[in-house]
Amino acid sequence: MRLLFEVSGVVRAPLEHVRERMFTDAGESGSHRLVDRERGVIAYWGDWWYRGEDSLHPHLDGALLVHRVYNISRQGNWAPYLANKLFLGYRARLEQGLRERIAQLES
Template sequence: MRLLFEVSGVVRAPLEDVRERMFADAGESGPHRLVDRARGVIAYWGDWWYRGEDSLHPHPEGALLVHRVHNIAKQGNWAPYLANKLFIGYRARLEEGLRQRIAELEAQT
C-alpha cells in the first residue's frame, strides 16, 4: 500500500461531536469498507488500486480530519497514474472536497 495523497483540516467542534456526526451514516464494515468507531477511522477501497481513508484526531481547536488516498494495486501499480491522467488536479479536488466536508460537519453543531 503506497500513500499517494494526504489532506487534512480542522473541524472546529469537539472531537466526540465530530466523531458522532461522521459515523452517523457510516454503516458497518464490509468487503470494501472498514468502519472503526473506536479508532475514528472509515476506509473504503475498490477492486483495483484505490483505498480512501478518513480519520479523526484530537486537535487544540477541535478535531483534525485527515483524508488519505493509497494505491493498493498488487500488480501494475504504475497504471493508476495513467488511468488518472497523472493525477493532475487531483490534490486540488481532494482539498476542495475536504473543505466541503469540514463545512458540513461544522454546520451540524
C-alpha cells in the same frame, strides 16, 4: 500499499461531536469498507488500486480530519497514474472536497 495523497484540516467543533456526525451514516464494515468507530477511522476501497481513508484526531481547536488516498494495486502499480491522467488536479479536488466536508461537520 503506497500513500499517494494526504490532505487534512481542522473541524472547529468538539471531537466527540465530530465523531458522532462522521459516523452517523457510515454503516458497518463490509467487503470494501472498514468502519472503526473506536479508532475514528472509515476506509473504503475498490477492487483494483484505490483505498481512501478518513481519520479523526484530537486537536486544540476541535478535531483534525485527515483524508488519505493509497494505491493498493499489487501488480502494475504504475497503471493508476495513466488511468487518472497522472492525477493532474487531483490534490486540488481532494482539498476542495475536504473543505466541504469540514463545513458540513461543523454545521
